[in-house]
Amino acid sequence: xxxxxxxxxxxxxxxVSATAASARDQVQVxxxxxxxxxxxxxxEAFGENFDFxxxxxxxxxxxxxLKRFCEGVGESTIDVxxxxxxxxxxxxxxxxxxxxxxxxxxxxxxxxxxFASDINGNGFEYTPSDWFLALSDKIVVDGQxxxxxxxxxxxxxxxxxxxxxxxxxxxxKHGTREVFEDKVILKGCEDTGAFEAFLAVAQGDSDKAKKxxxxxxCISLRTDGTSVDIDxxxxxxxxxxxxxxxxxxxxxxxxxxxxxxxxxxxxxxxVAPSTESIASGEYPVSRPLYFYVKSxxxxxxxGLQEYAEFFVSDDMAGPDGPLAEYGLxxxxxxxxxQAAVEGGNAM
Amino acid sequence: xxxxxMSKSGAVPVPRKSLLQPDARTKRRNSAEARFRAYGxxxxxxxxxxxxxxxxxxxxxxxxAFKQTYLTIPVHLNEAKLDxxxxxxxxxxxKVTTIGYAGVLKTSLNDFLxxxxxxxxxxxxxxxxxxxxxxAAATVRNAVLADPDLIGTTQDFTLLANGRIDxxxxxxxxxxxxxxxxNVTPEQLMLADALKERGLLKTxxxxxxxxxxxxxxxxxxxxxxxxxxxxxxxxxxxxxxxAPVIGVxxxxxxxxxxxxxxxxxxxxxxxxxxxxxxxxxxxxLGLAIFINFAGMRASAPIVGGLVLTLMTLPTIIxxxxxxxxxxxxxxxxxGLGLGASKMQSVMHHVLPLAAPGILTGTIIxxxxxxxxxxxxxxxxxxxxxxxxxxxxxxxxxxxGEPSTALPVQVFNWTQRAxxxxxERASGAIIVLLIFLVAMNAVAVMLRxxxxxxx
Numbered sequence: 001x002x003x004x005x006x007x008x009x010x011x012x013x014x015x016v017s018a019t020a021a022s023a024r025d026q027v028q029v030x031x032x033x034x035x036x037x038x039x040x041x042x043x044e045a046f047g048e049n050f051d052f053x054x055x056x057x058x059x060x061x062x063x064x065x066l067k068r069f070c071e072g073v074g075e076s077t078i079d080v081x082x083x084x085x086x087x088x089x090x091x092x093x094x095x096x097x098x099x100x101x102x103x104x105x106x107x108x109x110x111x112x113x114x115f116a117s118d119i120n121g122n123g124f125e126y127t128p129s130d131w132f133l134a135l136s137d138k139i140v141v142d143g144q145x146x147x148x149x150x151x152x153x154x155x156x157x158x159x160x161x162x163x164x165x166x167x168x169x170x171x172x173k174h175g176t177r178e179v180f181e182d183k184v185i186l187k188g189c190e191d192t193g194a195f196e197a198f199l200a201v202a203q204g205d206s207d208k209a210k211k212x213x214x215x216x217x218c219i220s221l222r223t224d225g226t227s228v229d230i231d232x233x234x235x236x237x238x239x240x241x242x243x244x245x246x247x248x249x250x251x252x253x254x255x256x257x258x259x260x261x262x263x264x265x266x267x268x269x270x271v272a273p274s275t276e277s278i279a280s281g282e283y284p285v286s287r288p289l290y291f292y293v294k295s296x297x298x299x300x301x302x303g304l305q306e307y308a309e310f311f312v313s314d315d316m317a318g319p320d321g322p323l324a325e326y327g328l329x330x331x332x333x334x335x336x337x338q339a340a341v342e343g344g345n346a347m
Numbered sequence: 348x349x350x351x352x353m354s355k356s357g358a359v360p361v362p363r364k365s366l367l368q369p370d371a372r373t374k375r376r377n378s379a380e381a382r383f384r385a386y387g388x389x390x391x392x393x394x395x396x397x398x399x400x401x402x403x404x405x406x407x408x409x410x411x412a413f414k415q416t417y418l419t420i421p422v423h424l425n426e427a428k429l430d431x432x433x434x435x436x437x438x439x440x441x442k443v444t445t446i447g448y449a450g451v452l453k454t455s456l457n458d459f460l461x462x463x464x465x466x467x468x469x470x471x472x473x474x475x476x477x478x479x480x481x482x483a484a485a486t487v488r489n490a491v492l493a494d495p496d497l498i499g500t501t502q503d504f505t506l507l508a509n510g511r512i513d514x515x516x517x518x519x520x521x522x523x524x525x526x527x528x529x530n531v532t533p534e535q536l537m538l539a540d541a542l543k544e545r546g547l548l549k550t551x552x553x554x555x556x557x558x559x560x561x562x563x564x565x566x567x568x569x570x571x572x573x574x575x576x577x578x579x580x581x582x583x584x585x586x587x588x589x590a591p592v593i594g595v596x597x598x599x600x601x602x603x604x605x606x607x608x609x610x611x612x613x614x615x616x617x618x619x620x621x622x623x624x625x626x627x628x629x630x631x632l633g634l635a636i637f638i639n640f641a642g643m644r645a646s647a648p649i650v651g652g653l654v655l656t657l658m659t660l661p662t663i664i665x666x667x668x669x670x671x672x673x674x675x676x677x678x679x680x681x682g683l684g685l686g687a688s689k690m691q692s693v694m695h696h697v698l699p700l701a702a703p704g705i706l707t708g709t710i711i712x713x714x715x716x717x718x719x720x721x722x723x724x725x726x727x728x729x730x731x732x733x734x735x736x737x738x739x740x741x742x743x744x745x746x747g748e749p750s751t752a753l754p755v756q757v758f759n760w761t762q763r764a765x766x767x768x769x770e771r772a773s774g775a776i777i778v779l780l781i782f783l784v785a786m787n788a789v790a791v792m793l794r795x796x797x798x799x800x801x
Binding site: 024025026028030033036037039040041043044045047048049051053054056057058059060075076078119232233234235254255257258259260261315322325326 | 441444445446481485488524525527528529530562563564565566638642643644645646727729730731732733734742743749761762763764765766
């Protein structure tokens with residue numbers, strides 16, 4: 001029975017070695033793929049300059065990261081969740097149910113969302129209304145709600161080139177999609193007055209339900225192939241634009257800045273996206289980026305407090321730091337954030 | 348009735364033909380065969396073409412990853428900047444971060460350029476400093492911390508050049524693209540050319556690609572496969588120890604000892620089904636059992652190894668059972684006839700004869716496990732990991748420190764924004780393919796050498 005003995009002992013060794021695990025010595029981070037490059041840059045510099053091991057950074061999306069974050073307190077749970085949106089009340093509740101009560105919220109800066117097309121194609125100057133009229137499933141023509149008839153950008157707005165409408169927008173699992181819907185499509189819907197038309201015919205028991213239905217009508221995009229959801233990363237969007245020169249893609253500012261030799265960026269409401277115009281709030285399509293720290297782990301996992309402080313230090317997140325160089329729009333209120341992190345202020 | 352009888356009764360007169368002159372029907376049959384051969388050849392051709400296209404595209408983009416541009420410059424390790432107190436106390440030296448060292452490097456480079464008389468119009472000092480990789484500051488800092496006496500002296504350092512400069516010598520970046528690129532200017536490329544003329548900028552074989560850990564998006568030039576290769580080795584060791592032992596024990600029992608009844612039939616069918624289960628399912632299983640239930644750590648190679656063991660088991664069991672079946676019953680009968688117990692006949696006679704087949708199956712299973720990505724995505728192996736995982740540590744146990752694996756490193760790099768990572772990803776694919784080819788070659792060799800036919 002030597003084989004069976006051997007296999008039994010091998011399994012036992014594996015099991016013992018796994019359960020013998022005691023204090024973890026490196027910080028574990030997971031969450032938004034938008035925050036991932038920034039977290040990786042900070043983790044790398046943190047490992048270089050401190051005596052703590054380099055934190056392990058995983059991606060997976062804001063929601064997935066926060067879900068893992070809220071699984072509980074202890075060894076096998078992550079210490080930090082990156083998010084490209086604010087934590088939801090439902091998530092705070094889920095956290096509390098699992099014993100994760102003290103959560104520290106840290107805003108690291110802002111991320112711009114840009115519209116870019118092939119470098120050798122036409123240049124564009126958009127307004128949110130253009131995007132609504134180009135991509136929404138239903139629009140209002142002469143007071144009537146009709147299926148979107150626009151085929152080229154010139155149909156949408158005579159000032160734009162007569163190029164076929166072909167948009168590559170982030171899929172619904174991305175945090176970027178929410179911002180795109182809120183700040184571009186919905187804004188365009190309101191600007192063009194289509195929102196009132198939708199509201200007038202909206203079904204619902206209350207005003208609130210009607211408003212919700214109208215908003216939903218605004219942001220439902222065409223399904224005839226002019227708007228393509230990209231579930232992958234920005235690299236996929238870029239590849240689509242390279243193979244379809246009419247394509248306009250939705251990117252993060254950082255991705256665009258790393259590929260300026262292939263893409264040209266469009267202005268929105270007359271403002272070109274840049275770290276400056278986003279910081280000043282002139283460029284309308286931006287969102288804050290966060291990470292969340294489990295306060296219960298602060299004393300337990302070595303380096304966690306230092307990592308959080310280092311992340312928001314001027315050396316990293318400041319306007320001249322490597323994060324800004326990569327494309328993060330640094331937070332004008334960084335000082336308050338630094339003070340809050342130092343004090344370990346939970347939400 | 349014979350043919351002779353038939354021709355005599357002569358209902359249908361058979362025309363006399365020459366064998367040398369094919370009739371219409373033979374012609375049709377011949378041309379059908381020729382067509383069939385052509386189809387077969389075309390099918391083989393398509394397969395070969397696909398393989399060649401794959402290899403050409405991967406080697407074409409990936410071969411650049413094995414070369415890297417380095418810059419050799421004298422660096423003045425300014426005491427005023429690096430050791431303000433002047434006491435060479437390690438604790439104080441550590442307070443100077445890589446950001447401080449980057450400043451020292453920039454100054455040194457610009458001083459050196461002025462001294463050498465290299466002047467490029469329209470190139471600021473800041474931009475000139477950017478031709479050095481961000482990784483270089485860490486290189487210099489580590490050298491200083493290892494030997495604080497270097498402070499105050501001027502040392503020649505061989506440092507990584509920035510990824511765009513490296514791309515320029517690999518054809519990825521051109522003067523035209525630099526004009527549009529936000530991360531590099533044509534002036535920086537001219538400076539690189541000037542340094543290359545003086546022999547200070549060299550492209551060398553990139554050992555770091557195989558040894559160094561991953562690097563962040565800002566320094567693709569420093570990214571390597573060290574952690575991924577180590578993680579893959581740990582996982583393969585786990586699979587190598589567990590899978591054959593469990594797999595062979597299970598198949599010997601099923602093949603030699605188990606009674607043939609409904610239960611063993613059900614087990615048999617399920618093993619075959621398990622072999623066809625998509626690998627992501629094993630990842631979900633691993634997440635539920637090893638991480639959520641057993642409380643093992645995410646990103647640990649031991650978890651990856653256990654998941655891949657589960658995934659490889661059906662392959663190994665099927666191969667082992669086939670190998671055991673191929674041993675003729677006469678061997679067993681002879682053993683039993685000479686008074687050996689059932690176990691002795693299996694252990695002493697059947698198993699050694701089946702060993703080559705078992706080994707081949709195991710290696711093919713291992714090769715399959717090595718290239719597997721999907722289950723590892725779920726157990727947190729797709730992470731940014733820079734610390735080399737130790738095989739054993741008191742805190743994390745055996746193979747318990749976080750790491751990545753080769754195939755997930757490829758996946759990871761294809762998602763990065765910087766185009767230099769495309770080259771890195773293809774380079775990683777080449778490394779992975781070399782491992783796979785080597786493992787399959789060993790399997791073929793074992794089969795050739797030891798396989799016995801009856």
